[in-house]
Amino acid sequence: MKNTSSIQAQFGAHLKKLRLQSGLSQEAFADKCGLDRTYVSGIERGVRNPTLEVISVLGKGLDVDIKELFNF
């Protein structure tokens, strides 16, 4: 598999930006998604590798289309 180590960092940074724009705290956002706050924190820091299902949940939690999460 090709090296794509930066995709997690890019995705996480963009997710954090969108979350902050939405005015949600990390905890409020995690609760809305039904995910653990530490897991959301790890995604935002680019150290977790979320699945498609989780990515979909993150989009719903921000009330944005999933493709917006990749608009970076």
Place this chain on the structure above:
Amino acid sequence: MKNTSSIQAQFGAHLKKLRLQSGLSQEAFADKCGLDRTYVSGIERGVRNPTLEVISVLGKGLDVDIKELFNF
């Protein structure tokens, strides 16, 4: 976690469409990605839940930006 069962099916169908447009067989595409053909088949059929890293590899294999994979 909210129910998002259809996201895998939507993603897989769109991926297959893009692959066919690119003229790649499933096997040639899988080889290009460094993934097993049966795994790519499962993604296309919506029965696998690829991670962000794998999604990034799929985009590179099709020479498209990752956001194109969510343009459905």
